[in-house]
Amino acid sequence: MGTRGAGARPERLPHRSHGPAAERPPRRHRPPPRVPASAPTPLRLRAQEVRAARAAGRGRDGEALRAAAAGLDLLSAWQRSFGALDLQASVAMHASDLVFTGLAAAVRRRDPATLFEWSERARHLSQQVAPVRPPHDDALAADLAELRMLRADLAGADWTTDPTVRALRDRVRERQWSATGSGATRERRTLAETSALLPSDTAVLAYVYTGTGLHGVVVRPDGATVVDLSWSRVRTALDGLRADLDMAALTRGGAMGPVTARALTARLAVLDDELLGPMRRAAAGAERLVVTVPGILGGVPWAMLPGMHGVPFTLATSVSRWFHGTTAAASTPSVGFAAGPRVPRAAEEVRHAADSWTTRGATRLLQGTEATVTAATALAASVDVLHIAAHGRHAVDNPLFSGFELADGVLFGYDVDLIPRVPRTVILSACELGRSSVRWGEEALGMTRVWLHAGADSVIAAPVTVPDDDACELLTAVHDGLSTGASPADALASAALTTGVSAPFQCHGNGF
Template sequence: ERARAALKRQGDAAAAARLDVNLGNIHHWSGRPQDALSHYDRALRHARREGDDSTIRMIQMNRGTQLSALGRLGTAEDLFREIVDGAEAAGELRHRAIAQFNLGYIRFQKGDYGSAFDTLDAARRAFEELGDELYLTGTLIDLAELFLEVNDYRGARTTAERARALAERQGLWFEMGRAALFEAVATLAQGACAEARSLFERARESFREKGDTAFQALCDLYLAEVDVRDGDPGTATRRLRSAAKVFRREGLRMQCAVADLALAAVYLDGGKPRPAADALRTAGDYLRRVPAPWLRARLAHLRARLATAEGKPGLARRYFRDAVRHVESIRGRIGIDEFRVSFVDDKAPLYADLVGAVLESGRRDAVAEAFSIVERARSRSLVDLLAGRLGTSDVARDEQTGRLLQRVEELRAEHNRLSGFEGGTPGHRSGLRRERRAADLRACETRISDALRRLQRRHAHLGALTSGETITLDEIQGALSEDHSLVEYFFDGSRPLAFVVRRDGVSVVRLRVSPDDVLRRAAQLRFQMERGAETDDANGTSRAAALLLGVRRHLEFFADEIWNPLEISDRTVTVVPHGGLHSVPLAALPLPGGGAVVDRHCLSFLPSASCRRYLPPPGPVDRKSRLLTLAVGDAGTPAVGREVADIERRFPRSVRLGPEEATREAFRREAENADIIHVATHAAFRGDDPSFSGLQLADGWLSVHDVYGLRLNASLVCLSACQTGLSSVSPGDELVGLSRGFLYAGARALLASLWRIPDSSTADLMAHFYEELAAGEGMAESLRKAMIRAREVREHPFHWAPFVMLGGESPYPG
């Protein structure tokens, strides 16, 4: 400041302007955006007098950064768009990339996550091509923050780790701190509180050493969340008050709102409505001037909770509806399926609270509205995918798309090599240990995901940019026959419930069991069920009886808690499970008076009732149907040949792809024209990243990503491999796995398994199923009869109850 004053006295305006830029930079790095903006404004006035367009663009970019930090996002966005256009016209590639980098972050702050990813990813690629590690580091940090916002914690942590390594190499302490901070947030989100606290405290100390009070306060904001999880709301409250004071002093509106919302949540959890109301009033004042839809959703949700605590149910319902509306306005603009799935990960309580408030109102239309909310809360990304698929053709092969598709194929080949498939020996595993290549494999998967996101954004239907409409109760009732019920479970609230929809009415049954109990007992049931493998040759022995008794205890629990209270009498039942119920074999549940569900009811399943609107109706299946069998067995699956041969005997128009012929290209080519596709091969479910779950073919893995690219017209796809029905289930009840991929690819019905079973049991059950199907029986009824016949040979449900039928019924109108 003294040097600038001396230069002004000497009349050296140009040097003083350069010092203004430097002073602005100092204030920026110190977390004082208002002071920084004042210096940049003075420097800009001088640059305009001189007419130096390049310098003007550089200063304007600095100004835009400060305007963004101050919450003036609309002004900042207009400014950066102008800079992008000017830099492009002048051929200044670096300035253009820098402006894109800043523009992407503004769009992120405004909740336009799809557009933000596009812009930031374009900037990242530009900086990589320019070799500009400084701005590449900043762009990666912003991408990590974006991944956190859509709850892609794995992507956030990987990206933040890369950014931190780059920052350390360049000695960029501020970027190191930010990267470490977001790495800590991802760690906290994954449930590692102790590790996250350590990372937050290290990041805070780094900012303290450099005098950055704003980022110290941001660390305190996250440490307060750790305190709450550790049961220390008092410390959390003190941290949040201190952070809010810093944010107000520095004029950081959005951060002020975040701190006040966090304070309000702590007060509400502690039964203190009056200070909660004060904090929400202050947060609302800040958010009137900040376009942040997710924060507004959180504000509305907390206001609804406050209204509930104050005994104002009508006001609470209004605020709950506002919260859901804000969430859906953001979700609708996310054009990447992966982000849509993860985005709702922490939004489920908003929908659950609204469902509870609507049902408690007792209004005449309460049940219909509650059902509509439940449908909006579950599997919405899959509904959008199915809706976007209709009427679309193959991806248009423009030049950039062609390069992206070629890149994806190259990366998939690399992925198969790292997974143990060696070129020239299709279908055989190399002897390499996969563990030694785990890091390379994860890096390859990250590059595949990156390329597929870019491809999705270029082609709206691949990314579910369309939004499918959810179905109404009236539509469902109009489509049900006299002897057909639809049962839809909803487990997101404290009181789980089930909608039982019949042609002549709807009932809502509140269940006694908690969502946590369902998850716990489902895991225990799975453990006991898989022990049934020991009964293959032990029918009638005391050992078999003991194993059967162990599994029956858990089946009886689910029968008593989630099936019998519904009092279902209709023979045909379409079930929409939720949460842990996706892995429970409902057909095996015992009924009062003897027998099991499979003896009295014909079951089919749907991820959501709305999916049925967009699933094409199955065509007729009989002996004239075209059958494609994929048989890739080995020494561990000796019955695969018998299984496939028996099926082919019933359908003369068949094509078989064996261990040598079953390449990805051959499968893609033959599957397009098949009416029935029967897949008998090894499957792998990836719990860490379900989109890389796959089926083993001759030349590598057919992953979920690959399945999305198929164009099927099959009435039935049968995945007889082990665990093909397993999916990752997010709190938004989105299923991510092979089932999702095949439904999107065009399968009208899907038969898949929930656990590993011996191939001999599979072969027997499939023989019964296809015998019924070839005789003209319906798909769900064929499965029901096949299970009953298989049970006569092997009593343990491990052998006869693993398969579920997704779809397979007539579509609802619409």
């Protein structure tokens, strides 16, 4: 990263000339040039970046932390003028080196409070400003509808290269940026506040990636511990993980099924030992877990690790937001289901899941030609729990163009911003929609984050391909728990134990 070797200077040979030059005093370190407060924000951020890097290079970690923190505070003030998720994440690119410099200095300090503070700073980059829900934009809705038609017309081709598509995508982004305002600023929690507020059965596992190493902070009601992890072994296990997960799902029941299953089991065992095990040991006795991860760990199927089987956990966007975000559940929740086309058991899945709510809440189902984008977004605005079973696709180039296929086309991430009120709990029974794209080293942005940013408390989704049978059985059982008042994380953990299904579905946000 930009901070590596930032303080190094080339060796200087002794000056051997004679005369006036020899009598000059030795050159001193020059202070960095002063940048006036009136300078553009990116330039002022760059100045703080240089100060932090110089201090870190000279072993002055306290000074490096102060300079990096000052830079991030400057960025926070800048971000308050933006409400759109992708715009906030793009602005955060200016903080990449500041974050890594601060994280590395915090790791060297070995102080749990300092490392936790910097873990939260990294998590908080694109979510410290709560968005103000924009008014309905008919022009934006029309552009998205046209994009849906173009995507259908260009099926089988790389639709993003079409000039008309590119122009429309740019226009959608610009409309959304101008329409979404910023609201209140979310405050970060300190380690002391977190320990004091944690329930007695809960621990926080906060993972920290410095660009060269992997570490963690485990926070319990009675204290906190810094944990060192083997990044080299974790990285080796991560290489090929997605391919193993996809192959295991696609070859189940075939001749290659046992081979791919063994390879995946071995890889998950390494991650369990190297990534989860040391943190769980430091959180001994905890029955529930709040997990925060850097973008580099965004593809880990935590629910499939042996040490997580049957354990209620939530992948929180940040610990601070986990504390601030949960709202009271409705006493008689309304529940909505939508089944997209070409998913073999989608209709069966939503019908059986709806049966769990027969006597406990009002339910609505969209199937076949009724499951349109307009109907689904209207449904989302009127229910407390939304379950969509459909084919999903993650758009790496712009995750807000990720979406799932409905009867008349793809419901994009940008469509979510047209929903005036989103459900508290969203279940995405669609492959890939739990994936995120790593942006600028520490930011992760995907369809799950889109719903959370829009105001959902929790999202259940999977980052990889899931067999239809597993999704149908597991998620139907999840509704058995939700309908009796269980939290999403508790309902998902209980469903895994009841069904015996090991699947990559996991709870994001405020799962309990």
